[in-house]
Amino acid sequence: MLCALPLFSFALASVWSLGPLSSLLFVSMGSWVGIRYYLFRDEICDQTNYRLYNVCILCSCLLVCYLALIIIYRYGYCAFIFCQLLYVFVH
Numbered sequence: 872m873l874c875a876l877p878l879f880s881f882a883l884a885s886v887w888s889l890g891p892l893s894s895l896l897f898v899s900m901g902s903w904v905g906i907r908y909y910l911f912r913d914e915i916c917d918q919t920n921y922r923l924y925n926v927c928i929l930c931s932c933l934l935v936c937y938l939a940l941i942i943i944y945r946y947g948y949c950a951f952i953f954c955q956l957l958y959v960f961v962h
Contacts, residue, residue, distance in 0.1 A: 874905070875905065876901040876902065876904055876905035876908075876924075876927075877898060877901050877902040877905055879901060880897050880898045880900070880901030880902070880927075881894075881898050881901075883897070883931060884897050884898055887934070887935070887938055889934075893934075897930070897931070897934070900927050900930065901927060903923075904920065904923050904924050904927050907919075907920045907923065908920050908924075939951060939954075942954060
Protein backbone atom coordinates (compact mmCIF):
# COMPACT_ATOMS: atom_id res chain seq x y z
CA MET A 872 0.00 0.00 0.00
CA LEU A 873 2.89 2.34 0.67
CA CYS A 874 3.91 2.44 -3.01
CA ALA A 875 0.66 1.41 -4.69
CA LEU A 876 -1.53 4.38 -3.81
CA PRO A 877 0.99 7.11 -4.71
CA LEU A 878 1.85 5.37 -7.98
CA PHE A 879 -1.83 4.88 -8.80
CA SER A 880 -2.51 8.54 -7.98
CA PHE A 881 0.41 9.67 -10.14
CA ALA A 882 -0.76 7.48 -13.04
CA LEU A 883 -4.29 8.89 -12.83
CA ALA A 884 -2.97 12.44 -12.68
CA SER A 885 -0.87 11.75 -15.79
CA VAL A 886 -3.69 10.10 -17.72
CA TRP A 887 -6.14 12.86 -16.86
CA SER A 888 -3.60 15.59 -17.73
CA LEU A 889 -4.15 17.46 -14.50
CA GLY A 890 -2.51 20.76 -13.81
CA PRO A 891 0.49 20.93 -11.50
CA LEU A 892 -1.45 22.02 -8.41
CA SER A 893 -4.22 19.45 -8.87
CA SER A 894 -1.64 16.72 -9.51
CA LEU A 895 0.30 17.68 -6.40
CA LEU A 896 -2.81 17.61 -4.22
CA PHE A 897 -4.06 14.36 -5.72
CA VAL A 898 -0.73 12.52 -5.39
CA SER A 899 -0.11 13.88 -1.89
CA MET A 900 -3.54 12.68 -0.76
CA GLY A 901 -2.80 9.20 -2.13
CA SER A 902 0.64 9.23 -0.50
CA TRP A 903 -0.80 10.30 2.82
CA VAL A 904 -3.34 7.46 2.82
CA GLY A 905 -0.66 4.97 1.72
CA ILE A 906 1.69 6.03 4.52
CA ARG A 907 -1.14 5.77 7.07
CA TYR A 908 -1.88 2.20 5.92
CA TYR A 909 1.80 1.34 6.26
CA LEU A 910 2.48 2.94 9.65
CA PHE A 911 -0.73 2.55 11.65
CA ARG A 912 -1.73 -1.08 11.97
CA ASP A 913 -4.29 -1.38 14.79
CA GLU A 914 -8.05 -1.80 14.37
CA ILE A 915 -9.07 1.80 15.12
CA CYS A 916 -6.49 3.21 12.71
CA ASP A 917 -7.54 0.71 10.05
CA GLN A 918 -11.10 2.03 10.31
CA THR A 919 -9.85 5.60 9.92
CA ASN A 920 -7.59 4.59 7.03
CA TYR A 921 -10.51 2.89 5.31
CA ARG A 922 -12.58 6.05 5.59
CA LEU A 923 -9.72 8.19 4.28
CA TYR A 924 -9.22 5.78 1.37
CA ASN A 925 -12.91 6.10 0.50
CA VAL A 926 -12.62 9.90 0.63
CA CYS A 927 -9.66 9.63 -1.75
CA ILE A 928 -11.71 7.47 -4.13
CA LEU A 929 -14.62 9.91 -3.87
CA CYS A 930 -12.32 12.80 -4.77
CA SER A 931 -11.04 10.93 -7.80
CA CYS A 932 -14.63 10.23 -8.94
CA LEU A 933 -15.53 13.89 -8.50
CA LEU A 934 -12.45 14.85 -10.46
CA VAL A 935 -13.52 12.59 -13.33
CA CYS A 936 -16.99 14.18 -13.29
CA TYR A 937 -15.42 17.63 -13.34
CA LEU A 938 -13.24 16.67 -16.31
CA ALA A 939 -16.30 15.31 -18.10
CA LEU A 940 -18.04 18.65 -17.60
CA ILE A 941 -15.01 20.47 -18.97
CA ILE A 942 -15.06 18.27 -22.08
CA ILE A 943 -18.77 18.94 -22.57
CA TYR A 944 -18.33 22.68 -22.05
CA ARG A 945 -15.31 23.08 -24.32
CA TYR A 946 -16.01 20.58 -27.09
CA GLY A 947 -19.70 19.79 -26.87
CA TYR A 948 -21.69 16.77 -25.91
CA CYS A 949 -20.69 14.82 -29.03
CA ALA A 950 -17.04 14.94 -27.97
CA PHE A 951 -18.03 13.62 -24.54
CA ILE A 952 -19.93 10.70 -26.10
CA PHE A 953 -16.94 10.03 -28.36
CA CYS A 954 -14.61 9.91 -25.32
CA GLN A 955 -16.96 7.53 -23.53
CA LEU A 956 -17.16 5.21 -26.54
CA LEU A 957 -13.41 5.34 -26.99
CA TYR A 958 -12.94 4.41 -23.32
CA VAL A 959 -15.36 1.48 -23.65
CA PHE A 960 -13.65 0.12 -26.75
CA VAL A 961 -10.13 0.54 -25.37
CA HIS A 962 -10.91 -1.12 -22.06
